[in-house]
Every structure is written in structure tokens, then in C-alpha cells.
Amino acid sequence: MNIMKKFLFFLPALGFCAAAHGQDVFKKDFTKPEATEVWEPKPKIVTPGVNGAPPSDAVVLFDGKSLGNWVMAEDGKPCQWILKDGAMTVKPGTGDIRTKQKFGDCQLHVEFRIPADAKSSPDHNNAGNSGVYLQERYEVQIFDSYHNETPLYSNGQIGSVYKQAIPMANASSKPGEWNTFDIYYTAPRFRYNGSVEQPAYITVVHNGVLTLNHFEIQGTIQYIGMPRYELHDKAPLRLQGHGSAVSFRNIWIREL
């Protein structure tokens, strides 16, 4: 009988302790293929979604039928946005909404639609202005950048990390048609004294086009002034309610 048990605790790739002197790596026979095999852990099995459905381990945040996972961001009261035709739409004047649940590292899928009558405007308020805030702080901008004559700064266009990153492409759908954001997000890490150990990182795919690749987020979004990090734990996803009736559907998140 040949019982072979291999225990290999493979913990993440960064850091010092991972390869201290005296470890087994120096005793390995690298002429054998076994030397570079790792057997544990086994990747967890996830059933992919079909035709736009979420993967099996996703938390569905909005399925078109209920606003129950959302509250008003300011006061935690029930979500006042409009639920209609399988979408939820900003009700101007009500403000931002956020999830009840809190998240850290995640994969996020969001679909959104800028109103067909969005027009470029000097005050930007009617130009499809909204946004997806990871952990309530880090905004991926939604804006009518389809009408690219809009005089908006590049680091404020659709798909930007607002006032931090210029997206690599403007892959906007026409206003009135749906867009997708697929976001891969790593939350910031903090030290014992509250300082930033590792900033947050974000990858954004807009309508299937890569627009930000592992961008280092520079701190909480600011309209005026410098982005700064503040200590925080897991936090809700927030959607911005500005003056434009932007709609959302099919929102799901996978915790990583």
C-alpha cells in the first residue's frame, strides 16, 4: 500500500518570512518534477454563471426584484431609489445608497445605464453622473463620456478612479444602453498604529475593455484637496445618487 500524504500550507506570495534560510527549499532535488508541485490547498469549486448569471459563490446585491439589500447611505433608512422594470434608478434628491453588508477584497459586477437624454452640461449634474464606491470611499466614476465633447477632465471621466486615475480607454455605451463594470479589488491593509501598510488596488473592465490594471488607489476620493487614507475595516458598497437618473441592475459581488 502506498499512502502518500502531502501537506503544504501555501500562504501568500508577499513578504519576508516566506523563504527564510534553512527552509526545505534548499534541500529539494530540483531535477525531479515533484520539487515544484504544490498539492494543497485545492482551489474551491465555483460554478460559473451562464448568460450573465452570477457565479455560484456570489452574493447577489441586486437581482431586479428588491431593494432589500440597500439603505440610504446617509442615515441607514430604507432605500428610496426607484425599483422599476428590473432596474433600480437614482431618485435625484435622495442621495447615495449603500449595501447593508460590508466587504473587503472582492470581485464586483455592476450593470448601469445612463439616461438616453443625458446631455453634456457645464455643471455635469445631468450628464449621467454617478459612481460605484468600493468600501464607501474609493469611487469608480460613472459619467456620460460617450458624448466626449463634454468638457470633463480625463481623471474624472467614466471608468476613472475619480481624480486619481485616467482610464486607458473610453468604452462607453451610448446613453440609454447598458454598461458593465467588472471590478477586481484589493482592500487596503493597515498597521497596528493605523498607518497604511498596503494601499488598495483596483482593476476595472468596462464593457469588456480593460480600463485600469492594478491601479494603486491613493486614498479616499476627494472633490477638493488631496486623497488621504483613513483607517477602516470592511465597509459597504456605495452607489452615488447625484442629479442624474442613472439606473442599475444585475449587481453581484464575490468576497475574495
Added chain:
Amino acid sequence: MNIMKKFLFFLPALGFCAAAHGQDVFKKDFTKPEATEVWEPKPKIVTPGVNGAPPSDAVVLFDGKSLGNWVMAEDGKPCQWILKDGAMTVKPGTGDIRTKQKFGDCQLHVEFRIPADAKSSPDHNNAGNSGVYLQERYEVQIFDSYHNETPLYSNGQIGSVYKQAIPMANASSKPGEWNTFDIYYTAPRFRYNGSVEQPAYITVVHNGVLTLNHFEIQGTIQYIGMPRYELHDKAPLRLQGHGSAVSFRNIWIREL
């Protein structure tokens, strides 16, 4: 007359030169929103693909009709894989194929299908074994990991960077059904003396599920021995022809 000139030298995210002392950042008035606006460059406009079609700026590598963009990897002779029913399929015994064109940083979309009769096998050869090699060197593994009783090491399962990275999830389609890989890849950079300035990085989304997030590639893939980097410039995309009749379709790439 009011002539206002603003010079803002925006140096990039990496490195020292970005914020040398004496730069304009120290003279800005951060109480004004303009201080953090960047107007150039404008993101280029890319028309997203509809229903799985490639974005407007993609290079289509395989559209189901021609093998013309591919040659045998070993000798550059015409591609001998099988073109049928809009797919190209490994012809066992012929070997790997590669693109004629060379690439660096890229976004890559590949669809592939493991044969329905793939079975777990001790020699792995019939178990849907193939792979996508970025720049001819860095393999994202294709394998029948749906039948997860297959006794394959975790860092050799589908979606792994072979013998380097365990994927975060196993999102395999059932053999006989199509899978997608969406890959966001940053090529390695080399110094004047040929040493590695910056390793390659890869993000892999398998069937819509994030499996590797900005993984640091450790060098050219090795079955036996240690991964090592070798100096190289832009290089072709390669697909592995092992003993299993894996099929491919809808392959496109965007240079970044």
C-alpha cells in the same frame, strides 16, 4: 484679457522622477477643485463588442474561419491543427502553435473546450491538457479540472500559472462545453544588462470568475526545475498541443 496657462507635469505612478522637489505640486492651491484635475491625455475611444464580439481595437487572432494568423511553434510552418465548425482543434502529434504577430502588454480573450470524453488519467495526457502561453513562455494551464478527482497538483490545475500559482477558484465548465479565459497581462521589463527590472504580472478571469489577481510571474514555465527569466522582447502568443484534442475559438487580443 484673461490668459490663463496651466502647466502640470504629470509624471507617472512608478519611480522617483514623478515628484521631485521643486515641482509645481508644491505651489498648487489645494482648496480649489482644479488643483486635482488632469485634462490630458484623453482616453482613447474604444467601441465595446456586443454579444461576445471583440472590442473595436482588438486584433482578431482566430475568428473561426482561418488558421492564417498561426504557425507551428517549432518550425514556423503552416498551422496543422484542425479547422472545423468554427473552431480550431489540437491535432495530437503536431505540437504547439503560435501567432505570427508578437505582443507585449495585452488584454487577451480566449475560448476553449476540453473534449467531452476527457477522463482523468494518470499520465494527464488525455485529461484536456493544453495551455495558453503569453509571450511563448508564461503558461496559463488548460486541464480537465472539472473532474476534480484528477490527482493533479494544485499549481498545475486549470487556470494556474503552471507550477507557480494556485488559482483562487476552479470555475471549470463541463468537458464538452466552452470555457473563457480573460487575461490581463503586463510583460516583464529588462535592464540594460539583461536583468529583470520588473517581472511579468497576470490577472486571469476564468468563465467570469477571478482566479489570479495581479500574480507576479516568476519566470519561464518549467516542468522540471526552477522558473527563471530570460531576456526577451515582444513575442508571439502560443497554444499548447499536447495529447488531448482541445478546441479553441474566438481569440482576440488588445495591445496595451
Added chain:
Amino acid sequence: MNIMKKFLFFLPALGFCAAAHGQDVFKKDFTKPEATEVWEPKPKIVTPGVNGAPPSDAVVLFDGKSLGNWVMAEDGKPCQWILKDGAMTVKPGTGDIRTKQKFGDCQLHVEFRIPADAKSSPDHNNAGNSGVYLQERYEVQIFDSYHNETPLYSNGQIGSVYKQAIPMANASSKPGEWNTFDIYYTAPRFRYNGSVEQPAYITVVHNGVLTLNHFEIQGTIQYIGMPRYELHDKAPLRLQGHGSAVSFRNIWIREL
């Protein structure tokens, strides 16, 4: 008429520039030794100091004869510390002092002496408490840690970056005898929007013993609360005047 011109040059990473595809590195013949030779720039010639004297390119900040390079940190008025016997000594109650000149990256040499009668004390004030602040913000702690029964936290002992870093060794001279700090410092870099592009780094050698090696400074020193970075340009060197009559001599700095 309002003519507004905005120029923003978005340039790539230095590292990336150095290794872009198509560069000369790919055309080199690495079988020749010349391929890895670099002839420019020539290192500048610096005449080393003999017997503790400063190197030829150092800015001498205190030579034992004059307080002329220093002012009170709070109000910029003339330095009120005591000049005697070739040393300058904290005059308790007067406060911190700083250089008139401002610095960025630097090599700094400081000699200091904790009073012979320093005693461990619960309030720490008489225990040789002082400090060297790089760029007015980042303190390398001076304290009587020779009497190591002092109940002071490890990240507040001599040679610490105060409340950020525990030194690797306590190499204190006996109170009443001179100590040296040799400090190698890289100033933080900031982005166009005022966020931290690269934190500051510090290496500290205390009495010839390495105590901090390329430590990542986490922000401005705080006695209470979290360290945070604030945007700043070159800034003076500051010495702390606490309640203890700590003396200084032979202070020089090399701009890097």
C-alpha cells in the same frame, strides 16, 4: 476674452522607459563584456573626512563654534540653546531648533550626549529625551535607553522612528558619553494631487551599529493618533528640545 490653455504632459515610468520594447538591450551581443558596461555618468569625487571630519561635499550644520545655522523651530528667532565647550545643549523651556536651510534626500551625521545624571523617570522628561527630525516631521528618537530598566515602549526607545519602528539593537553609550547617528534618508515623493507616491525611507546606524535598515516611514510622527503623510517639499532638520539637557556636536549633512 478668456483663453485657457492647459498643458499636461503625461510621461511614462522611468523604469518602463528604460526597458521599453524595441530598446537597445534586445540588440546587444551579450557574449561581449562591453554589453554590460556603463560609462556615464562618472561618480563625483568626494574627499572623505579624516578622524571624524566631514566629507568634502558636506554642509556643516554645527562645528562647535556657532549656532548661526539654527533658529528656534516655533518662530524662526535666533537659537537660544547653549553653546559651550564645542557643543550646543538644549536649554529646557526654549523648545526645538531647526536649520535655516532645507533638505530632501540626505546623509546625516549627528553626535549627541545624554546628560550623565539622566535617570529613568516615570514622566520620561529627564531621561535624555530629545530627537532628530528629518524634514521637521520624521523623528529618530534620542532617549536614555542605556538604563534599560526605563519602562519605555520599544518603538519609543533610542534609535526608533518614534512610534513606528523598533530598532534592531540598543547600542547606547553611557549617559555622559557621546553617541553618533549616521542616517541615510530618502524623502517622500508626492503625486500631482498631493497623495504619497513613495513614502520616505530611513537607515540608521547608532554608534556604528545598524539599527534600522531602509525602514519605510509611515507618516509624520504622532504622540497620539495615527501617522499620516502631509504634502511637503524640502524642509529643515529639526532637533527636539524637551526637558533634558541633551548636547549635540559635529553635525553635517550631504544632500543626495
Added chain:
Amino acid sequence: MNIMKKFLFFLPALGFCAAAHGQDVFKKDFTKPEATEVWEPKPKIVTPGVNGAPPSDAVVLFDGKSLGNWVMAEDGKPCQWILKDGAMTVKPGTGDIRTKQKFGDCQLHVEFRIPADAKSSPDHNNAGNSGVYLQERYEVQIFDSYHNETPLYSNGQIGSVYKQAIPMANASSKPGEWNTFDIYYTAPRFRYNGSVEQPAYITVVHNGVLTLNHFEIQGTIQYIGMPRYELHDKAPLRLQGHGSAVSFRNIWIREL
């Protein structure tokens, strides 16, 4: 029965551990100074050396009296260099020497003297050519760069990491006089598969002048070809015996 158990504890980044969600940092009261105090570990007490003597925890590798800690690098036979007047001097033709003991991270102090009659020469062999190899692989160059008319490439001058780094300054003593190197070195870390997890870093102070600050070593030194890393554990310190009668004295090392 063949039961094979393999335990390999691959531990994660310290930083990541310290900042996982839900940790105590999120429960702290940062209005209290205690929130940012760390009490353990206590820095170890090291008695500094006086007048050039080594610190109390240093391993003395050469004290002027014995060659007993050294062997010939090639074959491990007794050191054949010349012991005279408290110095050990290269005996041309014998080759390199190395320590019997092996080291990883370290602080290293070396004193060396280029012969007074060193002259610039086309073949460089008589021009004070020697070197200090950390871990037998990573050379800090010794050369007569005082006579700076020597036609030697910048990344091969004294204080360079040979063919990798140009020193920031040329602080050479006159040939016939003693030089010091104070070196702060972090050994490379390797992963389970033998790839480089973290490169080596080196800081060099030549005659009290900083010449390299946390330079990222690019691999084993090469005269011809590209530097590459090879897997290695702790390794001896090596001194180069070239064609020039370079002398050494007062060599000590502190393991970090």
C-alpha cells in the same frame, strides 16, 4: 507500507498578518497614546566598539593576527594570502579566499588598502583590482579609482556592485592609504520552487560616504553576460585575489 509526510510551513507576509480584517487595530482608541505603543520585543543590547573596535555581537573575521577563519575559495584549502603587519594581503596567483562560516543578512565592516604603486593600466590587473563578495556571489568592487583617469566603466569603479550599480560618489583614499567599506546587506529570499521571492539589497558606505543606498542586486555578478539569480542558502564572504596586492584588515560582521 510507504507513508510519506511532507510538512512545509510556508508562512505569509508579516505585513498581511498584521493587517487582516477584524484585527485589534479596528478596536483601538486612537485618542490614547497607548494605542500606538509597542512593548515587545525589546531591542537587544549591543555594546558599540570604541576607536574602530567591533561591536560586542560582531563575528571578527580578521583581527590582524590569524588567517584561521579563511580558506582558499576554489578548494577550501588553507588560506595562502600573506599575513604581515596586522594585514592580510593578496598573493597574486593564489586566487580568492572565503570565510569558513556562512552568512545571510549582515552588517559588514572591511578595511582595505590598494598598493601605493598601483597605476592605471590597460589590463586593469595592477590597478588595485579586488572585491568583496557577499554570499560568494554579489561583488562590491575594489579598484584604484583614485587615479580617476583610469579608463574604467562607471559600473565597475570602486564601490560599484560590479556591472550593476554606479556608485553615487567616488570617495577613494589615495593608494597606499586605508579605505573602509561599511555594508548593510539583505540576502535574497527564494520561493518553494526556487524562484526569487525578493532580490538582495545592499547599502554601501565608503570611507564614511554613502555610495549605494538600498540598491537592488540583480543577480550573481557576471563579467560577461546577464546577471541571474541562482537558489542559495547562507554562504561565505569571499574576497577576490586578482593580480594586485590589495591588503585587508579589521574585518567583522554582524548577523542580522
